[in-house]
Amino acid sequence: MIQTIYLYGSSVLRQVAKEADLEKKDELKALIQDLWDTLAVADGCGLAAPQIGVSLRVLIVDGTSMVDDMPYLKDFKRVMINPVVVEESAEQCEYAEGCLSVPGIYGDVLRPKKIKVEYYNENFEKVVEEFDKFGCRMVQHEMSHLDGHLFTDLLAPIRRKMVSGKLGNIAKGKIRTQYKSKIK
Secondary structure, rough: OOEEEEOOOOOOHOOOOOOOOOOOOHHHHHHHHHHHHHHHHHHOOOEEEEEEEEEOOEEEEEEEEOOOOOOOOOOOOOEEEEEEEEEEEEEEEEEEEEEEOEEEEEEEEEEEOEEEEEEEEOOOEEEOOOOEEHHHHHHHHHHHOOOOHHHHHHOHHHHHHHHHHHHHHHOOOOOOOOOOEEEE
């Protein structure tokens, strides 16, 4: 079911999400389907449960729509339940990020170039996987949501100052999105 996406200023986006109970398979499957349905209409490449108001450590990423520019994302779709970074490179890279919860704002963010993540997939199987390139970026961005962080927290101070007015307008509801959204 398509859910409402919570926008900047919503308290759920600043909470550290709780671990998902793997015994509640039916509830988790429903949540995962809600994430996919919502992402499809919002036209993004990733979504974390807190963005739809559910403070659980569950996220999805889908890079398949970007395959024309990044052919290595051809089959890049992941469901991650209780993901944990177990290793990250010292080397970092910068990339412009945006977010469905922070519409209309983009900015360069430094993050580790490679990470290794342990998580449970949609079949509740434990997976350990290494990520690099844009797949790594998507996973890190969504994992930040699980810890109550937004990409805007990682912007250079001058860029944060430049977008502060826009962030304030989002928090006041002075924004239009092409998907169901709210601040709470």
